[in-house]
Amino acid sequence: AQSVTQPDIHITVSEGASLELRCNYSYGATPYLFWYVQSPGQGLQLLLKYFSGDTLVQGIKGFEAEFKRSQSSFNLRKPSVHWSDAAEYFCAVVPSGGYQKVTFGTGTKLQVIP
Amino acid sequence: EPEVTQTPSHQVTQMGQEVILRCVPISNHLYFYWYRQILGQKVEFLVSFYNNEISEKSEIFDDQFSVERPDGSNFTLKIRSTKLEDSAMYFCASSEVSGTEQFFGPGTRLTVL
Numbered sequence: 001a002q003s004v005t006q007p008d009i010h011i012t013v014s015e016g017a018s019l020e021l022r023c024n025y026s027y028g029a030t031p032y033l034f035w036y037v038q039s040p041g042q043g044l045q046l047l048l049k050y051f052s053g054d055t056l057v058q059g060i061k062g063f064e065a066e067f068k069r070s071q072s073s074f075n076l077r078k079p080s081v082h083w084s085d086a087a088e089y090f091c092a093v094v095p096s097g098g099y100q101k102v103t104f105g106t107g108t109k110l111q112v113i114p
Numbered sequence: 115e116p117e118v119t120q121t122p123s124h125q126v127t128q129m130g131q132e133v134i135l136r137c138v139p140i141s142n143h144l145y146f147y148w149y150r151q152i153l154g155q156k157v158e159f160l161v162s163f164y165n166n167e168i169s170e171k172s173e174i175f176d177d178q179f180s181v182e183r184p185d186g187s188n189f190t191l192k193i194r195s196t197k198l199e200d201s202a203m204y205f206c207a208s209s210e211v212s213g214t215e216q217f218f219g220p221g222t223r224l225t226v227l
Contacts (some may be wrong), residue, residue, distance in 0.1 A: 043205060043220035044218040100170050102147075103159065
């Protein structure tokens, strides 16, 4: 079955430390991949996306993600976390080929400690 | 920068009542979507809409739900007879092309009492 897995429900990092949020997908072909961020009570903001090409993609707010086909992964990274990065992060996929339904992972809640 | 807007931001209703959630997608987008997020859970797809008809819907989107584009700018989600379990945040999204980046609105929090 097609699925998106975010194995970490909750992550705590110190401000200034590096961050990696994991995402694995299970689809027949490489889907389109996204990371969204949701601050408390807010909507979903797109951080970055991967459709094809360079497997390392840059996004907003200093985030990047690397697509690894062999591992079916699309992990989100940031070299130095800021307190304002505290939020919930969702990995999401759309099957390639013009499909419309976005399937979201269960989310990873990031806590940043001073 | 163009954005998706949704009204109201919070709707409280009694069980059994009808509610209409409103969305204004980005003006040149052709594909429209509704998602919902029950508190503490992941975001779930409800329905997609293109060319004035539903193109895909999930098993959640039963006969109690309907969508409409009543004019050239609005996109609505109607829940005919609300249940307690309909309490959730409802997100509208739009995209220019099918299968690409979807832009999400800020959401409407629906509380069913």
